[in-house]
Amino acid sequence: MKRTSRAWLVAPVALAAVVAASPAMAQSGRVSTPNLWTGGAGLSGITPNSSNTSAPSNWRLTAGSTFNGVQGAFDGTALLLFTASGLSGTYACSGSLVSSQYVLTAGHCTDGLLNMSVQFGYTNNTALQTRNVVSYVQAPGWNGTLDTGADLALIKLDAPVTNLPIYKLSKTSDLGKQYIMTGYGTSGTGFQNGNPNWNDGNYGHYGYNVFDTTSDVFESAWDAATGDNVYTAPTYGHTYVTDFDFYNGTPTQQSQYNTLQRIADASAGSWSSDQGLGVTEALIAGGDSGGGDFVWDGSQWVLSAVHSWGWQFCSGRISPGGLVNAPSCDYKTGNSSSYGDLSGSTAVYDHIDWINSVIAVPEPGTYGLMLGGLAVVGGLARRRRA
Ligand SMILES: [Ca+2]
Ligand SMILES: [Ca+2]
Numbered sequence: 001m002k003r004t005s006r007a008w009l010v011a012p013v014a015l016a017a018v019v020a021a022s023p024a025m026a027q028s029g030r031v032s033t034p035n036l037w038t039g040g041a042g043l044s045g046i047t048p049n050s051s052n053t054s055a056p057s058n059w060r061l062t063a064g065s066t067f068n069g070v071q072g073a074f075d076g077t078a079l080l081l082f083t084a085s086g087l088s089g090t091y092a093c094s095g096s097l098v099s100s101q102y103v104l105t106a107g108h109c110t111d112g113l114l115n116m117s118v119q120f121g122y123t124n125n126t127a128l129q130t131r132n133v134v135s136y137v138q139a140p141g142w143n144g145t146l147d148t149g150a151d152l153a154l155i156k157l158d159a160p161v162t163n164l165p166i167y168k169l170s171k172t173s174d175l176g177k178q179y180i181m182t183g184y185g186t187s188g189t190g191f192q193n194g195n196p197n198w199n200d201g202n203y204g205h206y207g208y209n210v211f212d213t214t215s216d217v218f219e220s221a222w223d224a225a226t227g228d229n230v231y232t233a234p235t236y237g238h239t240y241v242t243d244f245d246f247y248n249g250t251p252t253q254q255s256q257y258n259t260l261q262r263i264a265d266a267s268a269g270s271w272s273s274d275q276g277l278g279v280t281e282a283l284i285a286g287g288d289s290g291g292g293d294f295v296w297d298g299s300q301w302v303l304s305a306v307h308s309w310g311w312q313f314c315s316g317r318i319s320p321g322g323l324v325n326a327p328s329c330d331y332k333t334g335n336s337s338s339y340g341d342l343s344g345s346t347a348v349y350d351h352i353d354w355i356n357s358v359i360a361v362p363e364p365g366t367y368g369l370m371l372g373g374l375a376v377v378g379g380l381a382r383r384r385r386a
């Protein structure tokens with residue numbers, strides 16, 4: 001097996017706060033590029049991060065917010081601002097705390113990394129805690145190729161954080177489950193043409209969706225039907241795929257923009273995809289790369305997957321005169337995270353051993369060792385008293 005894991009070390013360096021002026025990148029096919037951070041542009045003209053019809057402020061990821069009765073449930077989600085070789089400017093990704101000193105993010109957020117700040121619970125330009133990154137390790141197999149299931153990296157903080165949630169990792173496939181996505185990326189409405197924006201960039205955002213299938217399943221079914229050659233073999237794990245279902249109460253349009261079901265129908269696929277979660281349905285956009293998808297296990301939020309890519313799959317594929325002579329399932333073209341677009345997230349359950357080997361999370365088998373250590377401490381204390 002090819003192994004391309006890399007380690008890296010730098011002195012902590014403060015990041016420039018605001019950098020602008022980078023040309024918009026041409027976006028076709030899957031996109032995993034982190035987004036240029038322009039510092040947030042004030043709060044006028046706010047648009048929600050999803051199809052939510054309620055006030056956008058209801059959908060901000062504000063510090064201390066309660067989800068399923070867990071106060072501050074996502075305060076362990078971080079805004080990552082960084083510079084990297086080959087990228088001009090300061091870029092944004094997102095990440096999730098998996099030990100007191102490690103954050104799990106996307107592998108592509110660390111390619112060529114020069115320096116990075118990590119801001120937990122970032123709300124209205126204030127973070128609960130801020131750290132710098134001293135090193136990173138990319139997942140074995142990450143070489144810049146999306147859909148191999150290896151778009152993960154662990155970044156080490158310069159000092160441990162305290163009193164923030166440390167997320168447990170999902171140990172099984174969460175296919176078919178509803179999840180909540182978190183991140184500090186750009187926001188949009190699903191109706192927009194062109195790039196989502198940073199109008200609400202002073203806040204993180206959240207929304208809901210469903211893991212409908214994995215990328216290898218839908219891509220290989222599609223290729224078998226079309227010869228389109230979109231398939232990438234999942235060498236190291238799996239990538240969950242989600243569609244951004246349309247919602248405004250119009251049933252025919254809900255069906256039209258139910259992309260994953262339409263792909264299944266067009267390719268004799270083995271999955272199914274419902275018409276979405278109504279006003280709570282959302283999709284990631286630029287800057288959300290590396291952020292977490294969480295499932296509820298009955299008592300806590302568990303980190304299930306890490307945002308990897310967005311894909312305007314329908315554009316030019318299912319359209320009038322295309323594979324099926326029917327309306328397109330892409331509501332708007334352009335890198336818009338519009339209705340009908342897809343996102344992919346790297347499943348963490350395939351990578352538990354690697355993650356634990358880096359962050360040294362105590363497993364039940366090591367409790368004995370820990371207790372032994374405590375006994376030694378106790379012995380020392382007794383000796384001092386004697
Ligand atoms: Ca969906
Ligand atoms: Ca759907």
Ligand SMILES: [Ca+2]
Nearest residue numbers: 312332333338
């Ligand atoms: Ca689109």
